[in-house]
Amino acid sequence: xxxxxxxxxxxxxxIAMMAVLxxxxxxxxxxxxALPASVIEKLALGETEDKIAAVxxxxxxxxxxxxxxxLLLLDGKVQTVANKQAIIVRDGKAVDAVTGxxxxxxxxxAEDIILNNRLRREIEAAIAALKLVSADRTARLAAxxxxxxxADEGMLPILAKALEKESDPEIKALLLIIQxxxxxxxxDAAVRLSAVKALAGSSSSSTKTVLLAIxxxxxxxxxxxxxxxxxxxxxxxxAVERRLVTGxxxxxxxxxxxxxxxxxxxxxxxxxxxxxMGVINMxxxxxxxxxxxxxxxxxxxxxxxxPGAFNWYLLAAVPMAFIVSALVGMVLxxxxxxxxxxxxxxxxxxxxxxxxxxxxGVRTLFGAxxxxxxxxxxxxxxxxxxxxxxxxxxxxxxxxxxxxxxxLVWLALTRTRLGLFVRGVTQNRAIASCMGVHTARVDTWCFxxxxxxxxxxxxxxxxxxxxxxxxxxxxxxxxxxVVVLGGVGQLAGTVYAALGLGxxxxxxxxxxxxxxxxIIVLVFIIIFIQKRPQGLFALxxxxxxx
Amino acid sequence: MKRRHFLKxxxxxxxxxxxxxxxxxxxxxGQSTIKVGVLHSLSGTMAISETVLKDVTLMAxxxxxxxxGVLGKKLEAVVVDPASNWPLFAEKxxxxxxxxxxxxxxxxxxxxxxxxxxxxxxELNGLLFYPVQYEGEELSKNVFYTGAAPNQQAIPAVExxxxxxxxxxxxxxxxxxxxxxxxxxxxILRAFLKSKGVADKDIDExxxxxxxSDYQTIVADVKKFAAGGKTAVVSTIxxxxxxxxxxxxxxxGLKATDVPVVAFSVGEEELRGVDTKxxxxxxxxWNYFMSIKSPxxxxxxxxxxxxxxxxxxxxxxxxxxxxxxxxxxIGIYMWKQAVEKAKxxxxxxxxxxxxxxxxKAPSGITSKMxxxxxxxxxxxxxxxxxxxxxFNVVWKTKGPVKAQPWSPFIAxxxxxxxxxxxxxxxxx
Numbered sequence: 019x020x021x022x023x024x025x026x027x028x029x030x031x032x033i034a035m036m037a038v039l040x041x042x043x044x045x046x047x048x049x050x051x052a053l054p055a056s057v058i059e060k061l062a063l064g065e066t067e068d069k070i071a072a073v074x075x076x077x078x079x080x081x082x083x084x085x086x087x088x089l090l091l092l093d094g095k096v097q098t099v100a101n102k103q104a105i106i107v108r109d110g111k112a113v114d115a116v117t118g119x120x121x122x123x124x125x126x127x128a129e130d131i132i133l134n135n136r137l138r139r140e141i142e143a144a145i146a147a148l149k150l151v152s153a154d155r156t157a158r159l160a161a162x163x164x165x166x167x168x169a170d171e172g173m174l175p176i177l178a179k180a181l182e183k184e185s186d187p188e189i190k191a192l193l194l195i196i197q198x199x200x201x202x203x204x205x206d207a208a209v210r211l212s213a214v215k216a217l218a219g220s221s222s223s224s225t226k227t228v229l230l231a232i233x234x235x236x237x238x239x240x241x242x243x244x245x246x247x248x249x250x251x252x253x254x255x256x257a258v259e260r261r262l263v264t265g266x267x268x269x270x271x272x273x274x275x276x277x278x279x280x281x282x283x284x285x286x287x288x289x290x291x292x293x294x295m296g297v298i299n300m301x302x303x304x305x306x307x308x309x310x311x312x313x314x315x316x317x318x319x320x321x322x323x324x325p326g327a328f329n330w331y332l333l334a335a336v337p338m339a340f341i342v343s344a345l346v347g348m349v350l351x352x353x354x355x356x357x358x359x360x361x362x363x364x365x366x367x368x369x370x371x372x373x374x375x376x377x378x379g380v381r382t383l384f385g386a387x388x389x390x391x392x393x394x395x396x397x398x399x400x401x402x403x404x405x406x407x408x409x410x411x412x413x414x415x416x417x418x419x420x421x422x423x424x425x426l427v428w429l430a431l432t433r434t435r436l437g438l439f440v441r442g443v444t445q446n447r448a449i450a451s452c453m454g455v456h457t458a459r460v461d462t463w464c465f466x467x468x469x470x471x472x473x474x475x476x477x478x479x480x481x482x483x484x485x486x487x488x489x490x491x492x493x494x495x496x497x498x499x500v501v502v503l504g505g506v507g508q509l510a511g512t513v514y515a516a517l518g519l520g521x522x523x524x525x526x527x528x529x530x531x532x533x534x535x536x537i538i539v540l541v542f543i544i545i546f547i548q549k550r551p552q553g554l555f556a557l558x559x560x561x562x563x564x
Numbered sequence: 565m566k567r568r569h570f571l572k573x574x575x576x577x578x579x580x581x582x583x584x585x586x587x588x589x590x591x592x593x594g595q596s597t598i599k600v601g602v603l604h605s606l607s608g609t610m611a612i613s614e615t616v617l618k619d620v621t622l623m624a625x626x627x628x629x630x631x632x633g634v635l636g637k638k639l640e641a642v643v644v645d646p647a648s649n650w651p652l653f654a655e656k657x658x659x660x661x662x663x664x665x666x667x668x669x670x671x672x673x674x675x676x677x678x679x680x681x682x683x684x685x686x687e688l689n690g691l692l693f694y695p696v697q698y699e700g701e702e703l704s705k706n707v708f709y710t711g712a713a714p715n716q717q718a719i720p721a722v723e724x725x726x727x728x729x730x731x732x733x734x735x736x737x738x739x740x741x742x743x744x745x746x747x748x749x750x751x752i753l754r755a756f757l758k759s760k761g762v763a764d765k766d767i768d769e770x771x772x773x774x775x776x777s778d779y780q781t782i783v784a785d786v787k788k789f790a791a792g793g794k795t796a797v798v799s800t801i802x803x804x805x806x807x808x809x810x811x812x813x814x815x816x817g818l819k820a821t822d823v824p825v826v827a828f829s830v831g832e833e834e835l836r837g838v839d840t841k842x843x844x845x846x847x848x849x850w851n852y853f854m855s856i857k858s859p860x861x862x863x864x865x866x867x868x869x870x871x872x873x874x875x876x877x878x879x880x881x882x883x884x885x886x887x888x889x890x891x892x893x894i895g896i897y898m899w900k901q902a903v904e905k906a907k908x909x910x911x912x913x914x915x916x917x918x919x920x921x922x923x924k925a926p927s928g929i930t931s932k933m934x935x936x937x938x939x940x941x942x943x944x945x946x947x948x949x950x951x952x953x954x955f956n957v958v959w960k961t962k963g964p965v966k967a968q969p970w971s972p973f974i975a976x977x978x979x980x981x982x983x984x985x986x987x988x989x990x991x992x
Contacts, residue, residue, distance in 0.1 A: 135821050266788060280778075386606050392839075398814065410815035413780075483808055486804070488608060532771070532782070
């Protein structure tokens with residue numbers, strides 16, 4: 019006797035909560051029956067075709083229980099036992115999907131329901147359709163966006179109901195377009211004509227797909243028999259395409275800017291060590307790699323000791339990457355490079371040797387395989403600018419980051435005492451020394467600054483690419499390319515060269531493919547350097563040839 | 565004086581020793597162990613895929629040794645690292661064959677590495693077990709191909725995507741790394757698609773260099789192409805480029821329900837470290853998935869988990885198995901069976917004994933080495949990525965499929981023999 023009494027209240031509570039939830043989501047005062055057993059059985063146990071038919075029934079019934087069940091199904095919470103019984107498993111507890119009764123203990127050998135893409139598409143569309151009448155505006159907007167291009171005839175009643183209630187102009191416009199795309203299949207040419215006209219207002223690529231299908235010719239038969247509808251479809255298609263092209267251009271410029279910002283980060287450190295100090299540092303790429311590995315270490319420390327703050331590990335990784343790379347760079351300068359000033363060939367060979375040693379060292383320490391640097395949650399995903407342009411957060415963050423680094427470097431060189439000394443020493447070492455500047459120390463600090471910036475680049479690169487011992491090798495050529503193209507000796511040229519190369523590369527890639535684009539860029543740089551060896555921006559004045 | 569004398573005697577001793585070992589008719593009999601070469605990249609862009617193949621081969625060798633070895637001798641692994649560097653593959657292969665005198669070599673992933681070592685194995689009459697799916701168009705008596713030929717992977721995958729169940733794709737993006745495997749596979753696929761009535765304008769072939777890491781343009785182009793009708797992407801991207809590629813797919817919100825991506829070189833191991841939640845539903849075609857339920861697979865995955873833990877391999881906290889690992893595992897066991905049948909490690913005799921060998925594969929079928937064409941009969945599975953990085957099998961063949969190394973979709977192949985030339989015929 020005790021057991022059922024003990025169990026009743028939570029079950030009752032759960033039902034009450036569901037009712038409250040349902041009434042919050044749906045029209046108040048409308049009571050609805052639970053999902054019929056036949057539908058649940060078809061959804062859980064049927065073949066694909068049965069399942070799709072059952073999804074259609076759920077949409078037709080516009081049932082809140084149905085929405086819940088579909089969400090559970092999509093989430094993998096619905097399982098089957100021995101191909102007979104459908105159960106819902108949540109937090110280790112199982113409930114019979116038809117009767118709602120607890121099953122304790124959860125049955126053994128329950129199997130997941132395997133959804134393929136076709137089923138998932140149907141279920142997602144059904145969920146979106148059912149959410150069109152949600153009370154929450156953002157939920158409705160998301161549902162309407164999800165439904166673009168995915169609606170079918172069975173959804174017309176629910177669309178009509180949603181349109182009737184909808185007051186938000188943005189959602190209403192979307193709903194009209196969705197309705198029009200379904201009405202294209204109508205047998206009435208007048209309905210189709212007005213639908214095609216309505217589609218002209220869309221800016222989604224799925225509308226383009228629909229319109230192209232109308233204009234298709236199968237053998238001698240047009241997919242759309244009515245010439246007037248076809249003509250109107252052509253006009254609508256052009257309108258949609260115009261909007262899509264704008265999106266594509268924005269996307270290309272953005273990806274160019276993104277590549278440019280990465281090139282800039284990689285080259286900025288080199289612009290100081292090579293550009294200002296004249297050290298041909300072949301180990302620059304490895305300093306980037308060290309920054310990336312530092313990020314990896316910091317990530318591991320956070321994971322082990324502060325999992326709660328894991329999403330913010332980058333905030334600690336950025337200064338650490340700078341410090342570690344800067345220290346490595348300063349040690350290199352003190353131990354090797356300072357003995358080789360003014361001897362470019364020896365510097366080149368020595369730093370190349372150092373780069374090999376660093377690679378092998380990292381390989382020994384961390385293994386030859388790539389290590390995983392996880393993106394914090396706030397850096398995955400993207401913001402949808404237009405229907406066909408999604409700007410990934412990670413790339414937006416890196417563009418912003420490179421801007422900040424650039425600003426700090428500029429401030430350091432122009433507004434600080436160290437910056438003054440650096441400029442003084444690079445312009446005329448002898449005079450600077452006569453004025454009491456400790457030139458050797460300035461060299462060390464300056465090299466440390468350049469190396470530290472390489473470390474920052476590594477930190478950023480770890481978020482979008484692979485982190486392995488060879489990471490630096492793929493950026494060293496690009497970095498030199500940017501610095502040489504921009505003109506050795508100052509920062510502005512590096513910035514223009516990096517962004518210019520990024521955008522040009524991306525436009526070429528879209529036109530000729532990644533392999534050819536890389537070749538064209540290299541050929542262009544070779545020709546450019548032959549015609550203008552001093553780079554885009556040459557220093558003028560007495561110190562230019564020093 | 566003394567030192568010179570010592571050196572002299574040492575040199576003489578060494579010369580005598582090497583002369584003795586050279587003089588032995590069959591090197592394997594002259595030693596107490598049988599040397600086995602392991603030729604996989606442990607660094608560079610392919611290390612992401614190949615390192616585990618080295619480990620699984622070593623695991624199989626440990627297992628065989630624990631049960632008494634082969635022909636009463638322990639196996640001794642000679643592991644070399646060709647570092648994702650194709651010419652280095654040939655050098656290392658030569659070293660294995662002529663210096664270490666290995667009886668057999670297990671190795672290579674990319675077809676370009678296999679093409680690079682092939683002349684070495686043919687010249688020195690070595691024996692190579694190649695465990696990865698590939699483009700076909702090759703048949704050497706010195707190689708056993710334990711991965712899939714195009715008709716055991718690529719063609720069924722494309723057929724599935726064309727079917728109603730797979731989304732009825734009408735347009736195709738063939739995306740690959742720029743080398744021989746993707747180029748040849750795409751040539752076969754293009755011919756196949758044309759035979760199914762797909763027009764050239766509905767096929768878009770794209771290539772990126774090895775180690776490419778910026779897939780923004782590619783993903784944007786795929787989106788643009790997909791607006792022209794129901795599109796599927798066939799990816800033959802190899803190596804660590806897959807990580808940025810899948811990250812970009814997820815970040816740009818290209819969903820599998822809109823544009824499914826089916827990959828031929830991406831398995832459980834390559835997706836480690838990628839956030840797979842936005843990738844749910846993208847596909848891979850293989851002859852084995854870790855999620856396959858079979859007693860043989862339970863045993864295989866358990867053994868691997870225990871081995872990875874015992875050897876403290878990277879990623880042992882989340883041990884993963886995949887198709888090429890299974891193929892490598894089958895390969896070494898079949899070689900053992902063939903050696904035991906031939907009662908020698910002599911290459912020609914082992915090749916003859918390989919024909920018709922069977923092995924209970926972890927994929928749940930009994931895999932058979934074809935009597936003639938050096939390829940395994942394999943079942944084909946198509947899986948969709950789950951949120952946890954594993955695969956749900958959504959389609960499979962009824963039973964094992966015989967390999968067609970010479971694809972019928974390439975002109976002139978119908979005249980080619982389904983058997984390598986130059987095989988020594990040994991009377992039974």
